Amino acid sequence: MPDDEPTENISGGPSGGGIAAEFQPGECATRAEAVVDRLGEMYWQKAYGGQDAFECLVRTILSQNTSDKASQPAHDQLMARYGPEDELAETLVDVSQDDLAETISAAGLYNQKSEVIQRAAEWVLDEFGSTTAFDEYVRDGNPDDVRDTLLGVKGVGPKTADCVLLFSGGRGGVFPVDTHVHRIARRMGLAPADADHEDVREYLERDVPAEKCGFGHTAMIQFGREYCTARKPACLDDPEACPLADVCDQVGVYPETGEVIDPADAPE
Numbered sequence: 696m697p698d699d700e701p702t703e704n705i706s707g708g709p710s711g712g713g714i715a716a717e718f719q720p721g722e723c724a725t726r727a728e729a730v731v732d733r734l735g736e737m738y739w740q741k742a743y744g745g746q747d748a749f750e751c752l753v754r755t756i757l758s759q760n761t762s763d764k765a766s767q768p769a770h771d772q773l774m775a776r777y778g779p780e781d782e783l784a785e786t787l788v789d790v791s792q793d794d795l796a797e798t799i800s801a802a803g804l805y806n807q808k809s810e811v812i813q814r815a816a817e818w819v820l821d822e823f824g825s826t827t828a829f830d831e832y833v834r835d836g837n838p839d840d841v842r843d844t845l846l847g848v849k850g851v852g853p854k855t856a857d858c859v860l861l862f863s864g865g866r867g868g869v870f871p872v873d874t875h876v877h878r879i880a881r882r883m884g885l886a887p888a889d890a891d892h893e894d895v896r897e898y899l900e901r902d903v904p905a906e907k908c909g910f911g912h913t914a915m916i917q918f919g920r921e922y923c924t925a926r927k928p929a930c931l932d933d934p935e936a937c938p939l940a941d942v943c944d945q946v947g948v949y950p951e952t953g954e955v956i957d958p959a960d961a962p963e
Contacts, residue, residue, distance in 0.1 A: 712743065718732075718906070725903070726885065726902075727880075727903050731908075734915055735910055737938060740910045748830045749780075749816070749826040753812055755858040759804070759854075769798070784825075784826050787813055788817050792806075792809050792813060795812065814849060818848050834865070838860055854892070868908055869908055869912075870903060871896075876919070880898065882945065883943045883946070884943070885902070888947070889959045930950060931953060931955065
């Protein structure tokens with residue numbers, strides 16, 4: 696793992712939550728499943744669920760448009776100042792937005808994120824009465840309804856909603872799509888080159904077995920950090936440097952010229 700990324704984070708990591716799970720690769724029904732199996736062998740296989748739902752929601756809001764290196768300290772500072780978990784929402788609705796913004800400043804976009812977090816805290820208490828009831832809803836409610844409900848909160852997007860479903864609800868078949876997953880799925884040809892984040896999610900959730908979606912998400916993020924980076928993927932200089940080169944279409948990556956472009960801009 697790169698030195699600038701913490702091992703405990705919303706994206707999984709060796710110590711980032713979840714319960715170790717074993718799987719047998721066997722015959723894969725789709726290329727996407729084969730890719731996820733290979734990623735699982737490289738990194739980790741985990742079954743997720745059990746995180747406090749409101750804290751997970753806050754943590755994922757902090758991670759928007761930034762790295763774990765930035766969002767993790769912001770989360771830690773927020774919890775140290777405003778915890779414990781079961782009183783977090785009640786505390787956050789009463790603090791000044793300026794104080795909250797200062798506390799989470801390491802995450803970037805802190806004025807915007809502090810507003811979203813306080814709005815989410817008010818919504819949880821108004822809608823559910825307590826964070827405990829919100830936990831139960833995320834765990835036990837119909838997952839499509841839970842997702843739609845979360846998306847109704849201003850500032851909560853698809854990736855945030857899906858992370859809450861996965862890391863708190865432990866829902867199988869949920870494959871959150873962040874910038875790494877969006878780039879890699881299109882670059883490898885697992886989704887159309889011009890697919891948006893929601894399209895990529897639909898392709899991956901269709902083609903990856905439900906029990907493999909969670910660790911597929913976390914392992915693909917790690918692969919994006921280590922190998923399939925945005926500007927200089929490992930295959931650019933040496934095709935053999937990438938452990939997944941044999942199952943990748945290299946859409947938008949041209950080792951002959953050293954050019955890397957967004958898959959959506961690659962000629963068909």
